[in-house]
Amino acid sequence: AQSVTQLGSHVSVSEGALVLLRCNYSSSVPPYLFWYVQYPNQGLQLLLKYTSAATLVKGINGFEAEFKKSETSFHLTKPSAHMSDAAEYFCAVSTFNDMRFGAGTRLTVKP
């Protein structure tokens, strides 16, 4: 079975600073990888996904993530944080028979 580890349950950045949210996975077969965002009192919505095409994936709201097979990582980045990016972010790994979510990282953006 696959698993996901998100390093850091809380990340705080200043507005305009780089956002880096870390995700490492384990999977016995080539995985599909996702990042979801959850705003307060809402469900999750897709930011981006990796499906074995380009290793650098661009998503909504200026976010991108790079699939690194050798490091089993799929870190999420954004060059310049905005106040509206404050939310909880979930990494997920999927195969044909299973999807697993990480525990989540809460992003705080300071003015």
Added chain:
Amino acid sequence: DAEITQSPRHKITETGRQVTLACHQTWNHNNMFWYRQDLGHGLRLIHYSYGVQDTNKGEVSDGYSVSRSNTEDLPLTLESAASSQTSVYFCASSESRGAFEQFFGPGTRLTVL
């Protein structure tokens, strides 16, 4: 626009009562899922269905049941509510497995007193 809805959005109940949470999707997706979200645990899968009359247990299925009588609905039943089942519950659906994203409902906050 297609959507996925959950009702009620908030529910308070007492220990031992049976509770049913509704989930309805208009995506015409075959796959539907129920998760619970608790601080520090992320999302944990309760039950899932790959089509009408198909149901499967997830990692935290004890005390919960589902049934799938049509494509649109997957109600989640707590047979005898316990305080440990106080949580936020999310329903999701997807077109297929693997590379296909899940679409999430807005969640139901359940409190068991």
